[in-house]
Amino acid sequence: MKRRELVEKLNAADRSGVWAFTPCSFGSLFGKDDPRYIKLMMKRLADQGVLTRAARGTYVNPSARSLPSDLRRGLIRFLRPREISYVSLETKLSEAGAISQVATALTCMTTGSSGTFETPWGIVEFTHTGRGIDLGADVYRGDDGTLEATIRCAARDLRRVGRNVDLIDEDTLADAIAEEQSHESQGVHA
Known part of the structure; x- marks a missing residue:
């Protein structure tokens, strides 16, 4: 060709x-x-x-104009194409300010197998979950089309996998959950 x-x-x-x-x-x-x-x-x-x-x-395609603003988030559906995967754990809690450290890897839960992918744009880490995922209540579609956990769900996921739970600031987490619930009652995800 x-x-x-x-x-x-x-x-x-x-x-x-x-x-x-x-x-x-x-x-x-x-x-x-x-x-x-x-x-x-x-x-x-x-x-x-x-x-x-x-x-x-x-x-x-690095010269594509349709590239998402966050390539790692965009890659989630390609890395686990036949599974439900959503941003959660340290990434979501760091974005909410509920843990003190910035997550270096994009941490996701998936119905597929656990695994870590080192991409040119950073690490994407998948952790397997066997529990049912309630789309709409626990997980929602973000503005970029990526599935994301609610803050409450991300905290539950982190506790379930049992890692870095000592990083959680419980007061900030409670405030972030309350703010998210306030936005949800207005029909808006934070």
Whole structure:
């Protein structure tokens, strides 16, 4: 395939809001179905700087205009595509000010397997949960389309996994939960 044709297809995908690819989605974009050929093609394009390898089996078009403002959050659905995954734990509690440290990894709960991905944009960490996820009550869709835990749910998740619970400032957590509930009663998520 000529480079010009490749760039045109990537630009067309970008106009449709597609900025990341798995081998399956990349193959369908180009009408190819040989997995070995597609993986080799994606690796070569990454070596040439046309694509950026985000994690095993996930590549990003770095010149896409549709890139989300926070690539790590955008990658969640590509890293665990067949599972429910949401931002929670230290990340959510740090954003709410309920723990004193800034989370260096984007911490998520997932119905899939636990795992850590080191991407060019930072670490994304998934922790498995076997409990039911109540979309709307415990988890909501953020402005960027990413699923996020409520502050109450994030604190419960952190206590359930039993790590860094000593970092929680209980007074600040109570205030953050009360503020979030106030926003929810007005129909707005914080």
